[in-house]
Amino acid sequence: MRAAVLEEHGxxxxIDDVDAPEPTPNGAVVDVEACGVCRSDWHGWQGDWGWLGLETQPGQILGHEPAGRVVAVGEEVEGIAEGDHVAVPFNLGDGVCPQCRRGHSNTCENVMPLGFIEEVQGAFAEQLHVPVADHNLVKLPDGVSSVDMAGLGCRFMTSFHALAHRADVGAGDWVAIHGCGGVGLSAVHIADALGGNVVAVDLKDEKLEKAEELGAVETVNAEEIDDVPGEVQAITNGGAGIAMDALGIETTSQNSVLSLGTRGQHIQVGLTTQDEQGMVHLPTDAMVMQEIEFIGSLGMPPTRYDEIFRMVATGKLEPEAVVSETIGLEDVSDKLEAMTDFETVGIPVIDTFN
Incomplete structure (x- = not known):
């Protein structure tokens, strides 16, 4: 099968011919029909996250936002069958650890990050293998396309979990989203659907225009404003109730915290780069005095995908709205390179693999 293989960081x-996967007893093989190209792939391509034990190695197939059809299952698999239309969460769980048993498989004690370690090769390929298929695969509703649903494996469900489960977004709450890449734009759309009044922050007008299309009521161009938190404070008349760093650099994390009002909630979704290596300076005294919450949020348990599906069915959520274009497998490197200077708007999705 054809796959896009990492040879050297950056x-x-x-584009190589590699052996097609075979199912393990509890696994399944998925014929990939679509896969998003996410900024997390860029991090893997750059060789980031060594401080998390996730520095990708030569020979790795990246890609962690797939949707497709099951073509083979192992002998122990009971709930998944050949022909099932599925999405694959990026944070694969073992299904048996205490976190998985409590319904928090997104923080599985033996998490297998799809496309970042040798044991789970990614979806920039015609096929991929998914371990513990009964636990990890999510059956998609009838009538949806793989291209439209590709983001459910990462950006869309990550934003949904952060806003709907980890934070407390309510009707009329001011929600500031710092960074309007794929995750950030998904967050804008989701926060709007949950009833929030969204302020979108980014450096590029075209991304802010897209945020407005997805429901932002106000935008802030951080390249044109010296005091981004102050601008958000002014727009929201005292500070946002919820703010998200959807990018993962020190500036956006600090701006997110400082844009909050008293007893606000900061949600950290973006993971850091080589510049920060997982460590950022924060205004801790102000956080104490204002009783600000700092909340980490990772992925989403597959058992809660039905919440998204119900909102998609009624038209309240449209994951496809964040898809910017469809591309071929051979175009992935160009898109990763474009992400270095934040030149992509929305999420490109691979839909041609052969």
Whole structure:
């Protein structure tokens, strides 16, 4: 099968013919029909996250936002069958650890990050293998396309979990989203659907225009404003109730915290780069004095995807609205390179693999 393989960090991926996967007894093989190209793939391509034990190695197939059809299952698989239309969460769980048993498989004690470690090769390929298929695969509703649903494996469900489960977004709450990449734009759309009044913050007008299309009521161009938190404070008349850093650099994390009002909630979704290596300076005294919450949020348990599906069915959520274009497998390296200077708007999705 064809796959885009990492040979050297920061260099174009190699389009190679590699062995197709075979299902393990509890696993399944998925024929990939679509896969988003996410900024997390850029991090893997750059060789980030060594401080998390996740520095990708040569030979790795990246890609963690797939949707497709099951073509083979292992002998122990009971709830998934050949032909099922599925999405694959990026944070694969073992299904048996205490976190998984409590319904928090997104923080599985033996998490397997799809496309970042040798044991789970990613979806920039014609097929991929998914371990513990009964636990990890999510059956998609009838009538949806793989391209439209590709983001459910990462950006869309990550934003939904952060806003609907980890934070406390209510009707009329001011929600500031710092960084309007794929995760940030998804968050704008989701926060609007949950009843929030969204302020979108980014450096590029075209991303802010897209945020307005997705429901932002106000936008802030951080390249044109010296005091971004002050601008958000002014717009929201005293500070946002919820703010998200959807990018993962020190500036956006600090701006997010400082844009909050008293007893506000900061949600950290973006993971950091080589510049921060997982450590950022924060205004801790102000956080204490204002009783500000700092909340980490990772992925989403597959058992809660039905919440998204119910909102999609009624038209309240449209994951496809964040898809910017469809591309071929050979175009992935160009999109990763464009992400270095934040030149992509929305999420490109691979829909041609052969």
């Amino acid at each position: 260099e174009p991926l190699s």
